[in-house]
């Protein structure tokens with residue numbers, strides 16, 4: 001998609017998307033658990049500077065925002081097994097002990113920190129997803145590369 005339309009979609013979706021992400025984060029902050037010792041090391045490995053702020057909340061299904069925006073945010077969940085919203089991480093309960101999924105999401109937490117919070121993250125993330133596609137965008141590639149060493153062979 002050309003950059004004019006990508007910009008337009010970012011501008012239109014950003015206020016709603018930001019509010020939605022803030023709301024999800026506050027739920028996870030309230031109900032989630034802190035990182036274990038191992039998880040804290042993984043978080044530091046992928047560049048999270050405040051791992052003590054991170055909370056994890058396993059849920060039966062990853063929530064998605066309502067309305068047309070869902071189509072853009074269809075890209076948001078990782079085929080919907082996990083989602084990072086600033087310092088909050090949702091993990092689908094059946095995948096909650098999968099280290100490669102957690103490391104992937106922790107990499108997104110590091111991106112939120114690096115970019116300077118929810119608004120700045122979303123602006124860049126939505127722009128990249130719209131212009132390059134979910135799979136090819138740089139922020140997803142970074143998260144996949146970080147998680148790759150943690151992937152176990154099927155059945156292993």
Ligand SMILES: [Zn+2]
Pocket residue numbers: 078104108140143
């Ligand atoms: Zn991702």
